Amino acid sequence: MNVYPVGHYVGERHPEGHHLVRVGQTHQSMSEAEFGVWVLAHGVAGSPEWTVEDLLALAEKAELPDARAATDKLTGIGVLVAGNEVAFAQTHRLMPLLVGLGNSELHPDRFAVGLPGLPPVAVLDESGYELWQWGHLAPSLWHTCEVRAAVADEPVSAQDHLGGVLRDLRPVLAGGCGYLDVLSRAHQRLY
Incomplete structure (x- = not known):
């Protein structure tokens, strides 16, 4: 199942160290590890298919902590989408x-x-x-x-x-x- 990142990155906020992504008219806050997962969800050039499994494999290579939990959270708040491609x-x-x-x-x-x-x-x-x-x-x-x-x-x-x-x-x-x-x-x- 392909995964897609949603939102426009608007920067890191200090001193909290959270990253903000604008989705529609709201901002979603992400930790450093969650932001890393969101970035990896963009995929790599030359790979038209980019699945959750591809994302998690790359996150493991990059030594991102708790990538599965971050993926689940980001899917829950709508900054990652995986599933019904028509919807x-x-x-x-x-x-x-x-x-x-x-x-x-x-x-x-x-x-x-x-x-x-x-x-x-x-x-x-x-x-x-x-x-x-x-x-x-x-x-x-x-x-x-x-x-x-x-x-x-x-x-x-x-x-x-x-x-x-x-x-x-x-x-x-x-x-x-x-x-x-x-x-x-x-x-x-x-x-």
Whole structure:
């Protein structure tokens, strides 16, 4: 079962040493170990599938204490999501971070994202770049699936596009060039 981190990191608070992540209109506080688990939940570049087991294996390598307990707690407060991917897509949206750096003559089908003047933090294929660039205009990831289904050459459903959207999502998260947020109450009423 894939795991996804939710929220936008807003920094560490001193003297408590807690990390804050904004989810919707609230802040969630995390200990150092919990924050480490949340960071690892972003996944690694080149791994479109990133499961709770992958996260826990990497946490063990990094010697993070009580990673299983932290994962359970973070799932309980909504900063980690693992499970029903349709429900996840219907209740979360992608928000972009950083700047689109475009493609190159050498690789016209690959698009860089990062900060001007620095090496890119992610290089996305056309589909992933489209999600990064336009995903925030959709009220949810599920809506993105519906749009992709509507413009497909063959009749397909939004469900048929879910796997592709989630695969496109991982390099955006792993590169730190976007974050997931919960839908606003107004958007939730639409679903």
